[in-house]
Amino acid sequence: MAIAPAVPGSRLRLRTPEDYDLPRDVCSYGYFLLAPNDWSPADQAFRTTLDLTTASAERQATTVVVRQPSGRGGELVCRFDRMLDRAQQTQARARLTRMLRLDESREALKAFHRVDPRWRRSGRGRLFRSPTMFEDVIKTITSCNVAWPNTINMNERLCEVLGSKSPSGFHAFPSPAKLARTRPGTLRGRCRVGYRDTRIIAIAKLFKQGSLSENDIAAPSRTSEEVYKDLLALPGVGPYAAANIMQLLGRYDRLALDTESVRHGRSTLGFTGEPPQVLKMLEAHYDAFGAQRFRSYWLELWDDYEARRGPAHTWERETTGRTFTSVQLRD
DNA sequence: GGTAGACCTGGACGC
DNA sequence: GCGTCCAGGTCTACC
Numbered sequence: 001m002a003i004a005p006a007v008p009g010s011r012l013r014l015r016t017p018e019d020y021d022l023p024r025d026v027c028s029y030g031y032f033l034l035a036p037n038d039w040s041p042a043d044q045a046f047r048t049t050l051d052l053t054t055a056s057a058e059r060q061a062t063t064v065v066v067r068q069p070s071g072r073g074g075e076l077v078c079r080f081d082r083m084l085d086r087a088q089q090t091q092a093r094a095r096l097t098r099m100l101r102l103d104e105s106r107e108a109l110k111a112f113h114r115v116d117p118r119w120r121r122s123g124r125g126r127l128f129r130s131p132t133m134f135e136d137v138i139k140t141i142t143s144c145n146v147a148w149p150n151t152i153n154m155n156e157r158l159c160e161v162l163g164s165k166s167p168s169g170f171h172a173f174p175s176p177a178k179l180a181r182t183r184p185g186t187l188r189g190r191c192r193v194g195y196r197d198t199r200i201i202a203i204a205k206l207f208k209q210g211s212l213s214e215n216d217i218a219a220p221s222r223t224s225e226e227v228y229k230d231l232l233a234l235p236g237v238g239p240y241a242a243a244n245i246m247q248l249l250g251r252y253d254r255l256a257l258d259t260e261s262v263r264h265g266r267s268t269l270g271f272t273g274e275p276p277q278v279l280k281m282l283e284a285h286y287d288a289f290g291a292q293r294f295r296s297y298w299l300e301l302w303d304d305y306e307a308r309r310g311p312a313h314t315w316e317r318e319t320t321g322r323t324f325t326s327v328q329l330r331d
Numbered sequence: 332g333g334t335a336g337a338c339c340t341g342g343a344c345g346c
Numbered sequence: 347g348c349g350t351c352c353a354g355g356t357c358t359a360c361c
Contacts, residue, residue, distance in 0.1 A: 145355040194339035238356045
């Protein structure tokens with residue numbers, strides 16, 4: 001990909017935790033391969049497009065390229081394709097911090113590595129996510145009941161059809177307001193989301209109205225059980241999706257188990273039996289990792305993908321990025 | 332509480 | 347090129 005923005009604009013510097021490693025920490029969860037995100041293996045740089053609001057309440061899409069010139073622990077240099085005002089700079093910092101998990105300190109990771117020392121040497125533990133909870137929820141819904149290449153297609157189309165365009169010509173992920181006023185037929189016909197159309201619109205309306213927000217649903221005072229129950233009540237969100245959204249919110253005490261998990265249980269852990277039995281074995285197996293169980297499970301699975309396909313920071317979105325899952329490997 | 336079938340897309344496969 | 351089958355998680359109706 002052409003990673004550099006075609007149009008010059010603002011430049012921001014972001015401080016990182018002392019062990020932060022951009023290639024390792026971006027290429028740690030499949031969403032780094034979903035539009036509007038892109039990773040350049042050649043440049044070891046991350047590009048995305050954000051929808052930011054100016055001080056005068058105007059929405060503008062801007063494409064940003066993030067690099068870590070001095071390597072692990074060094075600051076991130078973010079080049080945008082338009083000049084950002086102060087309000088936009090504040091939003092951009094907050095959104096990049098969320099995506100890249102810059103707010104997860106080295107001490108927080110050490111707590112995980114004490115529970116599961118297998119990842120201490122590599123330093124793994126930060127899992128990439130979206131700039132907003134809304135985008136994480138919609139991306140999770142587009143990953144349900146489909147093969148991974150179809151999830152890639154849905155996110156590309158959502159951005160191309162409904163996302164604002166940056167000066168460089170890339171599209172941001174559509175906002176809750178935009179999706180809330182989109183007709184089901186448009187989502188189904190042009191974005192190819194199928195029966196997810198009305199569920200996506202219903203969730204967009206909840207975010208737009210403010211009746212669903214990350215601050216409220218995931219407040220630190222709330223128990224994981226409370227968060228899980230609230231997520232399960234959302235249209236299109238079942239046990240898998242709710243557990244996955246929880247890990248994206250930074251709560252790792254539930255396993256998001258799907259057919260990939262069953263394959264992993266059989267092929268790597270040697271479990272046998274029908275899927276329900278294998279799922280029970282997986283729950284029992286990862287019980288030992290307590291509040292960190294999802295991360296232990298996920299890094300094991302990710303490690304397996306990388307053993308087969310090479311380090312994720314070498315994957316091209318259009319080739320390995322489409323075919324790294326077990327179902328693709330099996331085929 | 333457990334189970335069966337519909338939902339929808341895209342890819343594989345057979346003809 | 348066309349038709350059929352299948353995988354994938356959620357939801358609803360039914361027992």
